[in-house]
Amino acid sequence: MIIAVDGPTASGKGTIARALAAHYGLPYLDTGLLYRAVGRQVFLDGGNPDDGGDALAATSFPDGLLLDPHLRSEETGGLASRVSIHPSVRQALFARQRTFATQAGGAVLDGRDIGTVIAPDADVKIFVTAAIETRARRRWSEMRERGADVTLNEIAADIRARDERDAARTDAPLRVAEGAFVIDNSAMTREQALAAAVEAVEAARLRACPERR
Secondary structure: OEEEEEOOOOOOHHHHHHHHHHHHOOOEEEHHHHHHHHHHHHHHHOOOOOOHHHHHHHHHOOHHHHHOHHHHOHHHHHHHHHHOOOHHHHHHHHHHHHHHHOOOOOEEEEEOOHHHHHOOOOOEEEEEEOOHHHHHHHHHHHHHHOOOOOOHHHHHHHHHHHHHHHHHOOOOOOOOOOOOEEEEOOOOOHHHHHHHHHHHHHHHHHHHOHHHO
């Protein structure tokens, strides 16, 4: 069973995807981490994330970079959004993601284009979203816990900019995949959001196999 979980920055899609993977005993891949690694590598190389050549060269990042704590920073998140607009970067990372998605037994992947590009054949497609104000407050709380000196307004502005880049790019723009279950968790607790996601998965499984009723 392949479960694709998409959504914008700070929507809670990662939390839901990880919980679904644990619930169903499936391997999990945060595909956004791959783009963060590319963005981080561009920075380490002294390159320009808006330059396609610099970004493509950074896709050869060492696997060890995926353990770099800097990948979770807001700065690296912004770099990831910038390198992800390059079609050459997306193509370079496509095979790695597709191989993970199609492994025996299935998998759970979260990102921006899982249900539309990486695994359009996914058994379950979920799109997680929330109001920008809600997403900004959540991310701001996370950053404050990490000791980051950033304001709520700065976080909200960054999220709006990322949303615009993700939705406007010509290659694999952020959008709701056909047949996806949309979960707006603006007013949900984490437990309620996970329950809605499990319900979506079970509904998809019943739709595929009516005899399970």
